[in-house]
Amino acid sequence: MKIIVCVxxxxxxxxxxxxxxxxxxxxxSMLTIINxxxxxxxxxxxxxxxxxxxxxxxxxxxxxxxxxxxxxxxAMGADRAVLIxxxxxxxxxxxxxxxxxxxxxxxxxxxxxxxxxxxRQAIDGDTAQVGPQIAEKLGIPQITYAGDIKVExxxxxxxxxxxxxxxxxxxxxxxxxxxxxxxxEPRYMSTFGIFGSYQKPVDVYDYETLKDEPLIDKDTIxxxxxxxxxxxxxxxxxxxxxxxxxxxxxxxxxxLADILEKKHII
Amino acid sequence: xxxxxxxxxxxxxxxxxxxxxxxxxxxxxSFELISEGRRLADELGCKxxxxxxxxxxxxxxxxxxxxxxxxxxxxxxxxxxxYTTDGYTKVIVDTxxxxxxxxxxxxxxxxxxxxxxxxxxxxxxxxxxxxTHLDVSVPVYQxxxxxxxxxxxxxxxxTSSAIVMGQQHDxxxxxxxxxxxxxxxxxxxxxxxxxxxxxxxxxxxxxxxAPFDQARADAAEIxxxxxxxxxxxxxxxxxxVEKAAKKLVDLIGADYVVSVGRGIAxxxxxxxxxxxxLADELGxxxxxxxxxxxxGWLSADHQVGQTGKTxxxxxxxxxxxxxxxxxKAGMQDSECIIAVNTNPSAxxxxxxxxxxxxxxFKVVPMLIDSIKAVKAAK
Numbered sequence: 001m002k003i004i005v006c007v008x009x010x011x012x013x014x015x016x017x018x019x020x021x022x023x024x025x026x027x028x029s030m031l032t033i034i035n036x037x038x039x040x041x042x043x044x045x046x047x048x049x050x051x052x053x054x055x056x057x058x059x060x061x062x063x064x065x066x067x068x069x070x071x072x073x074x075a076m077g078a079d080r081a082v083l084i085x086x087x088x089x090x091x092x093x094x095x096x097x098x099x100x101x102x103x104x105x106x107x108x109x110x111x112x113x114x115x116x117x118x119x120r121q122a123i124d125g126d127t128a129q130v131g132p133q134i135a136e137k138l139g140i141p142q143i144t145y146a147g148d149i150k151v152e153x154x155x156x157x158x159x160x161x162x163x164x165x166x167x168x169x170x171x172x173x174x175x176x177x178x179x180x181x182x183x184x185e186p187r188y189m190s191t192f193g194i195f196g197s198y199q200k201p202v203d204v205y206d207y208e209t210l211k212d213e214p215l216i217d218k219d220t221i222x223x224x225x226x227x228x229x230x231x232x233x234x235x236x237x238x239x240x241x242x243x244x245x246x247x248x249x250x251x252x253x254x255x256l257a258d259i260l261e262k263k264h265i266i
Numbered sequence: 267x268x269x270x271x272x273x274x275x276x277x278x279x280x281x282x283x284x285x286x287x288x289x290x291x292x293x294x295x296s297f298e299l300i301s302e303g304r305r306l307a308d309e310l311g312c313k314x315x316x317x318x319x320x321x322x323x324x325x326x327x328x329x330x331x332x333x334x335x336x337x338x339x340x341x342x343x344x345x346x347x348x349y350t351t352d353g354y355t356k357v358i359v360d361t362x363x364x365x366x367x368x369x370x371x372x373x374x375x376x377x378x379x380x381x382x383x384x385x386x387x388x389x390x391x392x393x394x395x396x397x398t399h400l401d402v403s404v405p406v407y408q409x410x411x412x413x414x415x416x417x418x419x420x421x422x423x424x425t426s427s428a429i430v431m432g433q434q435h436d437x438x439x440x441x442x443x444x445x446x447x448x449x450x451x452x453x454x455x456x457x458x459x460x461x462x463x464x465x466x467x468x469x470x471x472x473x474x475x476a477p478f479d480q481a482r483a484d485a486a487e488i489x490x491x492x493x494x495x496x497x498x499x500x501x502x503x504x505x506x507v508e509k510a511a512k513k514l515v516d517l518i519g520a521d522y523v524v525s526v527g528r529g530i531a532x533x534x535x536x537x538x539x540x541x542x543x544l545a546d547e548l549g550x551x552x553x554x555x556x557x558x559x560x561x562g563w564l565s566a567d568h569q570v571g572q573t574g575k576t577x578x579x580x581x582x583x584x585x586x587x588x589x590x591x592x593x594k595a596g597m598q599d600s601e602c603i604i605a606v607n608t609n610p611s612a613x614x615x616x617x618x619x620x621x622x623x624x625x626x627f628k629v630v631p632m633l634i635d636s637i638k639a640v641k642a643a644k
Binding site: 011019093094095098123124125126127128129130131132133135136137140141142143144145157161162163164165166167168169170171172175181182224226227228229230231232233234235236237242243244245247248249250252253254256257258259260261263265266 | 288348351352355375376377379380382383384386387388390391392393394395396411413414415416417421424425428430431437442446447448451452453454455456457458459460461501502503504505506507508509510522547548560566567572573580581598602603604610615617618619620621622623624625628629632633635636637639640641
């Protein structure tokens, strides 16, 4: 049994985000981090490894520097990693990205008792689409928004969260699960893990590696294989500044209460 | 392999809205989408259908049509009673292939965001996630850009066409799907020029629900596609469906929202209590910024912002919230924004109608007293 964890290196959008004059993101000026929800997927995989001794493999698609992120996940406890990287894969939307990652997983070999884990969504795109689309391309069942995961042999029982409650769902492996933040508290890299992380393999799959995979076709990968296009990107205008009520004392509070009354709010 | 890039998109017409039902009750966000879908269908010059899957659900489906649809594509089976990825994907994909709608919209709910990507991948088409604005008509879209963007008039004029596969492409018949990206720091408009249906999940609470029209509901055409679904199509089994024990916060429908942020850090419990008291005084609900949820101070259903909920209440009061773009994305369309923050240069003051520079722990108790006094004087 192995657990394949899909991870993404993302710009840290919680900090200062720089936008270039043409309305696109100035990625070069931003720090990159492991997508936060993906760390919950890594932790979920490592918990199952702790119980069963299964293998954990981290997979990402991205530029060569993403290898550093994969080493960090190995330092957390993963056994090995795969970096899917190539110019041909650039410009992919969620459809084409899932096509390529599914091809990479197929190339690696997906066995009957394997599980794929993803984070709920990435903080740069916030689409939550690549996980379900990988499952679809591989023809395996999925459960999204996992709030609890139990593995019993080839059965996986997942508490699938909803806005107003949850469902308990059972499915057979191989299958894909997307993990939410509430699922667990991701562990830190261990000192031992950091020392060992460069001894473990990070394989690179480029276009040459994957070109004979049935899912890889020039019409289904990269910009040309992406069904969606960006028409335009833009920044919203600032709303006109309002009134600052000076003071922060009793008079200010009264003034605001009067405004609320005049507006028929109270 | 098929030559995917020569799909005949002219064979597709009509707009469909997937109506999400839970325990036989169609969700509010589906009504919002039907009302929005009406506008898009009118712009495209086609019909609007509510796509309803369930068991014994005809009455509710016709009612949904009363919010703006011409008809209902009704898929009924005991196997569709409760949502499953397997069953719903199969039936929707079969029905879309047979009847060829041009646009399919889903609510960006936990279910819509599970189902939409799966359907889009199987249909080999594009899906745009969590949209906050939709258009077909280019003039209407460009008018929207004038108010909603900082683009130059020339750049706005240029959005009537795009370069697709190296060629100039006229976008006048494409669904223009606008959504926040990069945590709300940027907005992007996405098109799906080469494939149909164009699919989008749409953020709940953003589109406005039209008044219910009984005559329209009564007149709704009912289409019943043949359903080919058996137990063998299911790879998952639902063991239990449970409602949350605790009533969740209904931020989206609230007229008054009082949200707390990092400013309560020095006394989390006291800060939440003050926020709740102020909300109670106004008859509103308590919300929070991302940090309050990430730090475990408030449960996730309280979160306002790009990764939380979008609200447009009559009054939004931000207490100790700096106003990161990710937060503003979820509340900037509120009718009146009031901000209390110790930092005079906090970005929240750029969008606030009324601001008080001060410590929320001092200002809020005074404000509650003042509101009580005004009420008592009536």
